[in-house]
Every structure is written in structure tokens, then in C-alpha cells.
Amino acid sequence: MSKETPLIELRTVSKSFGSNKVINHVDFELLPGEIHALVGENGAGKSTCLGMMYGLHEPDSGSIFLSGKETVIDNPAHAQQLGIGCVFQELSLAGGLSVAENIFAGHAPATFGIVDWKKLRQRAEMLLGEFNLAIDVTAPVDKLPISTRQVVEIAKALSLNSRVILLDEPTSALTPDEVDALFSILRDLTMRGIGIIYVSHHMSEIFSIANRVTVLRDGRKISTHSTSKTSENEIVAEMIGGQVPTSAKQASDAIGDVLLEAEALSFPGIFEDISLSLRSGEIVGLAGLMGSRRSIIAKALAGLFTAREGVLKIKGEAVDLRSLSGAMKAGIGYVPEERKTDGLFLDHSVRDNLVAASLKKHTTNGIFSTASARQATQNAIERFSVKAASQDTNIRFLSGGNQQKIMLAKWLETEPEILIIDEPTKGVDVGAKFQIHDELRKKAADGMAILVVSSDFPELATLTDRILVVREGRLVGEIGAEMATDDTILNLAAGVEAPPQSTSNEAERSALQ
């Protein structure tokens, strides 16, 4: 295999964003007909690597070779011309336009610039036919379920007749059947000599589909193995740098009274019949795949979305939360999922961000005390060992992990009794992840009730006391800490029959329904 010319090759490339070196002398190659997995913790540099191969980032040093020829990839349009297609983690479809038009975004079949709608429809149907999916290609994309949209996204990359296809977590919203269909398509593609770079953190997927796997950690390449000559454990150990974390689950004797209780919350068409309770000292997970409505359910508990039916009780008293400020008065804190768009004021200082939810605390007789805010920020920076030039630095310039720590600290500043946190460690490095988990465990031990919403199932399995699983807006089961693994949660979340050994899950599920 090593005699072949790689379709695409990174030779000692490096890339920095500001002072943050995200890719450090990385070598990587993709051979024709190969599926090459790229793995690493969040922040290891996988997305940046893909970005360089798709013309989004230019390497600071080193070079990219396409079929043996040194090439500068200017932008995504250029990458596509060079035969590189990409499916990104975030959905990139235009909602109001039809499925067919989205698949061929900007490249619709046309004569003299006039779109040939019939041909467009036929080609789209042909591409989607490979997935055995009956989709009306004339329907607007925003009417489709998320998993179908992901399939459309993949069809979009296939539509370009690419020689190299970059897939960034393509299965995060797919059901197991759809994953199987995708894998058989990917295998077909490799038969045609197409090379695929596959980014995923599902080890089982990687070992079932990839020929080779390259591990990145902190922007450096750690190793490249043939998947037949390595093991999941070896790869995981390389990803996290040797020390396998101990899953320090907390003792359940700290658990106290019910602080928050939802009884049959419903918003027809979005979620139905959500009943759950959170006790003091408890960390509860809310797990679900994309499109499971896990985030909107969390919002409904935090006053950001008002359910049409059902009762929400705080410390046994029914409350009618119509806004987050109302929820905060009732003792709720809410850390949103999207750090950059919803959580932070990117062009404001670390201090401004930290005190944004607790201005009152630093105000006497209407006068805001910068000294008091400064002290609070200093404390937070020390407690979370945040790396920032100073507390006056714009938070934009901090790494994802440090931003996330400040966002959590901001809400801890409001001293909530109930904390609802959506994707607590999305896109942060391993160190920050452990620290955030540690802090959440400490807060729970001090009596806080914490609801962790996440699609990162291994995270839920190590962090929480029990996990509620949602699928399509309904609670479909609860998994106790002792039973929780990546697979048990995934099976329940995706609606797959649980394997025989976990019959207690089945029992719990049917008990709940």
C-alpha cells in the first residue's frame, strides 16, 4: 500500500490561531480506496486538519500534496474543483429550499445557466436512492427530521464526484440502520478508488469501517495504526495521553430533597409527557441524539420555553416560569449549549463575562463595584485555573476550554440551587473537561441539583448518577449509573432493542411508559 501515491497528504503542517498553536507539525496521508479515521479528544485539531484540506485554513508552514503534487487550496470552491468533498458536523443546509436543490447547492445541472429542474430531481432521487430512503426531493429541507437532513448532507458531498471525501462525525444524528446504509455506501465508494477521511469518536464505528487510524492529541500526531493491528484501548490511551480517567462517581448518600419536579410537561409536536425530578446533591443526565429535543426540554425547565401543558414545581411549589430571569429568582441557573453564540459576549473581557448574570451581587445603591467584580473574577480564574493574559482580555482570545470554564463560573456566581447545563464540555480539551466534571461533582456534593444535557454519552456515563433518555420528544427510559455505558445509552436513545444482558433497562423503560 505504501507504494501508492496518496490522494491527499499533509506534510509537517502547522497552524496557529492567534497564539494558540492548534496543529503542530502534523503528517497525514490518505491512499486511494482507503478509509482513514482521524481521532482525538475535542480540541485535538481534527477539525482544523479537515479545514486545511477543504481550503478553509491555510497552513502556516508545511504543505499539502494532492496526488503527489504540491497544491495550495484557496477555498472550499477550489477544494471541490480539486475533487474534495466535505460533510461538516454542523448542518449546512438552506432550510426553505428543496432537498434536491440543497444537494446540488450552487452546482445544479443547468443549460446556459438555467436550472434543469427535472434532471435535478432525478439526480437527487438517484443519490438518495442509495440510502434506501423514500424522501420527497421537492420538499423543503426544514420539514425533514434531523437524521434525514444528515443524509441529505452526505448526498451533497457525493454529488460532486469527489475523489476525496471528508466526513466529520457523519453518524452523530443517524439511527443504526442509517449508519449501516452509510457504511455500505462508503465501502462502495472505496471500491471506486475514492479515499475517505473519517472523523468520529465512536471507536466501534472506526474499527468496523476504517483501514487505518491516526491519533491526534493537542495538535500533534501521536500515531497511525492499521486498525487490524491495534485495539480500542490502545487508541483511547493515545488519545488522552496515557492516564485513563477514573470515573469517580459520587456517593449517593449525599442526595437530599426533590428541588425541581416536572409533571407531564408537553408542547404538542415538540415534546410530550416529560416527567422528571431532580434532587439536591444529584447529577442527572438528559441524553438524546440530535433531534431528540433534549435541549428544548432543558429550556422548558429553565423558563426559556413555555410548555403548553403540565406542571413545573420547585421545592414542591408549582411555578410558572416565563423567562430565565424568573427562573433565576426561583434558584435556577442555565448554561447554554452554544458557547460562542448564546453563552458569551466574545468581544468583552473575561470579567464582564463572568459577572454578566450576577451584576446585582456587585452593585450597592445602584453603583456597580468594579473592585468587587475584579475580586470575583480573580477567584474564578484561580479556582478553575483559567489561562488568560488578564481578566481584561477579551474572552474571544481564550481557548474553548477556558471559555467554557468562565461560562460555567458565571452561572455558579449566581449561586443557583438547581443548575441546568447543556453540553458542559462541548469542544473543550481533556484537562478542562476533567476540571469541569470535578467542579460539577463538588457542587453536587454541596447540595446543588444538576441536570446535564448531553449527546456525549461516555461523558454522561462517567459524570452522572442516573441518565434519562429522550427520543423524539419523549422520555424513553432511565439508566442507573451502574448500568450506564456509551452503548446502553446509545441503544435506548436510538430506539434499538437493548441487548439481552441489560433487561433491567427494558423493565425500567416499560415501567416508565
Added chain:
Amino acid sequence: MSLQTLDKQAVPSLMSRAISACLHTRELTLLLMILAIVVVMSFVTPYFLSASNFRAVAVGMTPTAIIVIGMAILLASGGFDLSVGSVMALSSTVVALLLLAGVPIPAAVVLGLLLGAVAGLVNGILITVIGINPLVATLGTMSIARGIALVLTEGFSVSSLPTAFSYIGKSSLFGIPLLVILTLSLIILFDLAVRHTRFFRQIYFIGANEKAAILSGIAVNRVRIIAYILTGVLAALAGVLLASRLMSGTPTAGNALELQVLAAAVIGGASLRGGEGTILGAFLGVVFVALINNAMTMLAVSIYWQMIVIGAVLVCAVALDMLVRRQSA
């Protein structure tokens, strides 16, 4: 609706689908409202239905109708242009000055349109390459273009143009003013182009999700710049036609026109969020506003009250749309 979509054999469902689709398009709603105005007004006053009134309304709205094409395209791409009124005034004065200086009519017209292209190019570059917010960038060029028109003419209208120049603005074909025919042709041409050409379909991707458009390999900046150039040219064309109709170049023409155009486009289904709207819809928005103004004038409603009514119509149209969307969401 999705259930009916799957049921392809049933003919009646196809019918009802067509009807429900019509009810959900802004174009049809507007058309019905326009008809309603016409019917009501023809009962109220006999002058409303007269050919001369229709001709006056049609000719009067040609500048707005031509410019709204560009504005609708910009809105669909997530941008807009406040300089259109000023560019119109500038091109009308420049063409008039060129004609006075003895430049042949075709050359003067082409130069006037080129001026609009340059104005659009400047807007496009400021917004895409340099990254200035469209509001700020076009507010700046709006002021600059108006200023140049006033400097060139010292604030006075430029008249005594060669009589042959009035041909475009004043002649008729089969009793229909050439201006109206030209405007309608442009509307039809661009409506079809936006619906069916690959180039203009890109506009919707850019407006719906700019990042996704970039990742889909769409040359976003190039498309945006072209859309601004097109809008500049259309504004300049409106200016040339205005000069021809009035036989003078007016540096103060088109004051606050940009806001009228924006309002009409939004009433016609465009949105400042981008990603939606059609040329036909925007045009019907222009017709609707023009008819309301005309009706109020006929009813001797004061011009001040007309402003209040148009503002209320704009806000109501958008509010209604938001409510409908929230219902279906």
C-alpha cells in the same frame, strides 16, 4: 400537507394542495388584496377605474418597481442597499449634464448606467471584501452619491435636454407607456431568472446560511458583489428613465426612495433575515403600496395620513407573517 404529498394518485388532493399552496404564498394574498382595493375603489369613485388614473399610477411607480428588483435580490441574499435613491438622482443628473455637454444620447445613457455599476461595485466591495455592515456602507454611499449630484448641479435641476431624449420616457406602444412596458419586461425577466437560473438560486443559499454557502463551494463574495452591481445599474436605469420622463436631471429626486423600496419588498414577502422573497412578490408589494397611496389621494386623505397608513401596513404585514410562522412552527 405532507400526507397529501405522498398520496400522488388522488386528484382532488392535488387540487386542494394547489389551493393550500396558493394560500400560503404572499403573492396570491397580495394579488387578492390588490383586487379588493380596485373593486372597493371603483365603487367609491368613478375616476379610479379610468385609463388615465391607471396610467398615472403605473408610470409613477416605475422607478420603485425597477429598483425593487435589485432590492429583493439583495434581501434574499441577506443584504440591502440604502443608496438606491441617491444613485438614481446622481445618474439622472449626470445623464442630463452629459446631454447638455453634447454627448450623444446612447453614449450618455450607457455612461449613466455605468455610473450605477460603479456605485454598486463600491458598495459590494465595502460590504464583502472590507466587511463593513451593509447598513453603514450603503448609508455612506447614499450620502456620497447624493452629495456628488448636488455638487455637480449646485442643487439645481438640469433641464433644456434635447427633445429626442424624451422618446424613452414619454412615448407609448398600443396606448401603453413604453416605461411601463419596459418595467414589466424587467420584472418578468428577473422573476424568471431568480426562479430558474443557477446564478440567482445561489442568492437564497447565501441568504439562508452564509457559512453553509461558503462550505458548499459557492463564491459568496462574488455573487454578493454582482448583486450590488445589478442593484446599482437598476437604480441608475430608474434615474435615466426619470430624467427622460421629466426632461430634466434632478439632484433631489428619490429622497427616501430607499425606504419605500424596502417597505414594498418586505410587504411583498422579502425579509431582512435573508433567504426568502421573490421578484414578483416584491413587485406586487410596490403595486399594493402605490394603489393604497392613489386611493387615499382620491379620497382626499392628507399626505401626512398616508404616511401613517403605509407604516401601519408594513408593520401589520410583517407581524401577521410572524404570527402565521409561529403557528406553523
